[in-house]
Amino acid sequence: MTGFGERVRAAIAQHGHLCVGIDPHASLLAEWGLDASAAGAREFGLRVVEATAGRAGIVKPQVSFFERYGSAGFAALEDVLAAAREAGLLVIADAKRGDIGTTMDAYARAWLTPGSPLEADALTVSPYLGVGSLTDTFRFAVAHDKGVFVLAATSNPEAADLQRALVAREEPLTLAHDVIRETSAFSAAITPEGDWSSVGFVIGATVDLVESGLPASIAPVAPILAPGFGAQGARPQDLARLFGSLAPAVIASESRSILSAGPERIAETITAHADAFGSTNV
Amino acid sequence: MTGFGERVRAAIAQHGHLCVGIDPHASLLAEWGLDASAAGAREFGLRVVEATAGRAGIVKPQVSFFERYGSAGFAALEDVLAAAREAGLLVIADAKRGDIGTTMDAYARAWLTPGSPLEADALTVSPYLGVGSLTDTFRFAVAHDKGVFVLAATSNPEAADLQRALVAREEPLTLAHDVIRETSAFSAAITPEGDWSSVGFVIGATVDLVESGLPASIAPVAPILAPGFGAQGARPQDLARLFGSLAPAVIASESRSILSAGPERIAETITAHADAFGSTNV
Numbered sequence: 258m259t260g261f262g263e264r265v266r267a268a269i270a271q272h273g274h275l276c277v278g279i280d281p282h283a284s285l286l287a288e289w290g291l292d293a294s295a296a297g298a299r300e301f302g303l304r305v306v307e308a309t310a311g312r313a314g315i316v317k318p319q320v321s322f323f324e325r326y327g328s329a330g331f332a333a334l335e336d337v338l339a340a341a342r343e344a345g346l347l348v349i350a351d352a353k354r355g356d357i358g359t360t361m362d363a364y365a366r367a368w369l370t371p372g373s374p375l376e377a378d379a380l381t382v383s384p385y386l387g388v389g390s391l392t393d394t395f396r397f398a399v400a401h402d403k404g405v406f407v408l409a410a411t412s413n414p415e416a417a418d419l420q421r422a423l424v425a426r427e428e429p430l431t432l433a434h435d436v437i438r439e440t441s442a443f444s445a446a447i448t449p450e451g452d453w454s455s456v457g458f459v460i461g462a463t464v465d466l467v468e469s470g471l472p473a474s475i476a477p478v479a480p481i482l483a484p485g486f487g488a489q490g491a492r493p494q495d496l497a498r499l500f501g502s503l504a505p506a507v508i509a510s511e512s513r514s515i516l517s518a519g520p521e522r523i524a525e526t527i528t529a530h531a532d533a534f535g536s537t538n539v
Numbered sequence: 540m541t542g543f544g545e546r547v548r549a550a551i552a553q554h555g556h557l558c559v560g561i562d563p564h565a566s567l568l569a570e571w572g573l574d575a576s577a578a579g580a581r582e583f584g585l586r587v588v589e590a591t592a593g594r595a596g597i598v599k600p601q602v603s604f605f606e607r608y609g610s611a612g613f614a615a616l617e618d619v620l621a622a623a624r625e626a627g628l629l630v631i632a633d634a635k636r637g638d639i640g641t642t643m644d645a646y647a648r649a650w651l652t653p654g655s656p657l658e659a660d661a662l663t664v665s666p667y668l669g670v671g672s673l674t675d676t677f678r679f680a681v682a683h684d685k686g687v688f689v690l691a692a693t694s695n696p697e698a699a700d701l702q703r704a705l706v707a708r709e710e711p712l713t714l715a716h717d718v719i720r721e722t723s724a725f726s727a728a729i730t731p732e733g734d735w736s737s738v739g740f741v742i743g744a745t746v747d748l749v750e751s752g753l754p755a756s757i758a759p760v761a762p763i764l765a766p767g768f769g770a771q772g773a774r775p776q777d778l779a780r781l782f783g784s785l786a787p788a789v790i791a792s793e794s795r796s797i798l799s800a801g802p803e804r805i806a807e808t809i810t811a812h813a814d815a816f817g818s819t820n821v
Contacts, residue, residue: 321643327655328613328614331609353637353638355667357693360601360604361603363606367608383635385698386697389697408668415668415670415672416672419714420667420669425704
């Protein structure tokens with residue numbers, strides 16, 4: 258097996274930066290002629306997987322839209338996760354989980370244990386309880402060739418004050434920067450020389466990196482899951498400008514801008530949007 | 540119907556401060572002679588509910604220990620949630636969800652919609668994406684007589700640097716304080732005069748309120764979900780000292796210290812631990 262970071266590198270090299278969100282929101286289900294139900298979410302997810310396979314390398318199911326339907330929704334999600342992995346796609350479960358100790362460990366095991374019902378390739382997590390509360394999850398992921406994306410700086414305007422709060426260090430750092438610093442220090446100790454880290458970050462494409470006090474480079478190279486392209490306003494052709502030296506490792510996530518094409522036109526839309534990002538010499 | 544905040548007030552007045560955690564961790568399942576499986580978690584949860592009914596007013600199922608088993612685990616959790624609500628217990632789903640826009644809305648609907656499979660009385664949420672990303676959830680909760688607990692200051696040592704980061708305000712505030720301030724300002728606008736708010740906070744019982752820069756009082760009165768009693772080190776008899784003027788609204792959560800009594804002795808243990816908190820004149 259190959260570590261998750263290196264699998265991201267290979268996926269970007271082969272298919273480019275696009276990641277297709279799987280967001281069975283009620284309004285999209287209606288547009289697709291599907292019921293707002295677990296069965297509708299399952300059908301939606303399977304069709305998106307089918308359209309993505311061979312056209313992009315990565316999918317990101319949004320867990321909340323399945324959780325909305327309880328255990329039946331989770332059963333639908335299990336089918337979608339399995340279909341995506343069987344199709345050779347890298348699967349990022351966007352669940353933003355975050356807790357401490359054995360509780361966090363149970364989340365890690367739920368999503369990152371090979372053979373578990375909810376098995377994905379990577380999980381998004383939240384650092385509100387401190388990066389230190391997540392390091393066991395990083396270790397668990399790496400031990401199973403899985404990945405983790407830590408929320409750092411997000412696109413939504415309501416987040417700016419909090420994520421730019423200053424953490425007391427020798428030189429005070431913004432919270433988002435400190436999350437990256439602390440996580441990267443951990444990554445450096447467990448990532449083989451020259452490899453991409455299996456622990457990446459969520460940084461919104463509409464985030465001003467300088468205003469958020471973010472570092473211009475991250476070592477070891479960390480995959481950057483970047484929502485905000487498409488419907489949220491960032492343009493694919495601006496990827497290199499927006500992310501600078503971080504650009505080669507950006508996973509550019511689009512959901513509504515692709516999904517609203519509907520079931521008939523989603524495949525061609527994925528191809529067109531994947532092409533729009535071009536290449537950044539991974 | 541009565542708002543969630545007022546239902547917490549009534550539960551504390553009738554049964555005292557104790558909240559029983561429902562944490563079917565693998566090691567506890569083994570101690571109880573149950574399988575580490577969805578069926579084991581279901582049986583464990585139902586027995587804890589049965590032992591708690593009439594002896595304490597509030598239970599807090601820890602979602603991760605059910606999620607560990609995928610959709611089968613969620614089906615088990617649905618049974619436990621339903622049994623607890625039928626037994627007249629207030630049920631706080633400890634899921635620490637946090638996202639933005641329609642994604643956060645789907646979490647709110649999953650856990651707080653009357654009649655939904657995962658219906659609970661309240662949900663714990665994480666503010667890393669900004670309190671503003673949660674206000675629609677607050678509104679949704681209040682509209683359905685449900686509640687929300689926002690993570691503010693937690694007991695785990697790894698969280699201190701982050702939760703004490705300084706947010707740029709006229710007078711800089713710690714992050715934890717700012718979360719409380721911004722949430723309370725929203726609560727004040729939607730809570731009937733004299734009522735307890737339906738939007739509370741998670742503040743660990745081992746948190747030093749002064750060092751964390753927390754306010755000495757919160758208005759409107761907000762339920763405080765306080766893990767950290769029992770196995771984590773805070774003593775029940777210290778509740779009033781630890782929380783000062785916040786003490787009357789504290790929901791003191793204990794998990795391992797009660798659950799490790801085993802199925803034969805859990806009922807008497809709940810009674811003894813509930814008594815240990817005494818009364819704080821709600």
